Amino acid sequence: MSKYLFIITILFCYCVSIAYGQSNEQHIPKLELKKKQKKVFHEKDRDSTTLLYIDTLLMKDRSSLQFFGKKSVKLVVKYAEIGDRAFISGMAGQNNASDFDIEMNIQKLGSLYIIARGQDAMNGTRTHPNGDGGQVNFLYSAEGVNPQMTNKKEKNYLFADVSAGGRAINPNSDLTQIYSRIATSAPGLRGIPQGQIYSGSPGNEGKFTLKQNTNEK
Structure with missing residues (x-):
């Protein structure tokens, strides 16, 4: 009986992982x-969740720390020393940015940039719509540096880019590119992948919150 119960448990865990996406934890x-120097964490062709x-x-x-194919990133750092213009970036699938949940005890900080920016759609190629910016929550330790967001020329600067994809697209140049591809394509828009042309509507703006960790022990 215990053997069958073990098999059923394994199958249940497998089905849950398929339903909710792949999750992995690393220490x-x-x-x-x-x-x-850059450290890249990459999950090919899958929106996964990473706990690091x-x-x-x-x-x-x-x-830099760079995450690719990561829908959600949970990052916990017990002790950090960070120089100038370091950055943490994340991309999920379909032009969307990663969501970040970061807890960090920063003992030294020049400037740190969190890049969770939606990517632009590329009309005339096989593409997805303009991507969404990420949801970024940053908890910093009261025992370390208090980040500031007002002066990038000063120490302890922290900035998060959670802008939506498609914000910087020029409609005139975008339409010119589309018309050019249509004019040179085979009949029936076969030169346009899947016959699709996406609108210039931007993705959704992300959100950034910066708070001191009040639950530390």
Whole structure:
């Protein structure tokens, strides 16, 4: 009986993972990135959820953490030293940005940028509509640096880009590109992938919240 119960439990867990998307958890004791070095976390052809725990994170100037194919990223850092113009970025599927839930104890900070920006649709190619910006929640430790968002030339600067895709598109140039592809395509718009032309409507704007972690022990 216990053997059958074990099999049923495994099948149930598998079905839940399929229904809600792939989730994976990773623990890194120490991650040190040199100047301009990048660490990429990539999930091919799947919107997945990542839970990443880092005990010690050292990011030099212009280094980066980059997440691809990640619908949602939970990042917990117990100790962080971050140089100037470092960034954390995330892209999900279909031109949408990743959602971020970040908890970080920052002991040194030059400037950190969270890039959760929706991507633009590329009319005339196989594409998805203009993407949505990400939902970014950032909790910083009271025992560390208090980030500021007012002066990027000063230390301790933190900024999040959660803008929607399609905001910067020029309608005139976009239409010119579409007409050009139609004019040179085979009859029946066979030169346009799937015969689809997306509107210039932008995606949804994301949201950024910055709070001090009041639940620390």
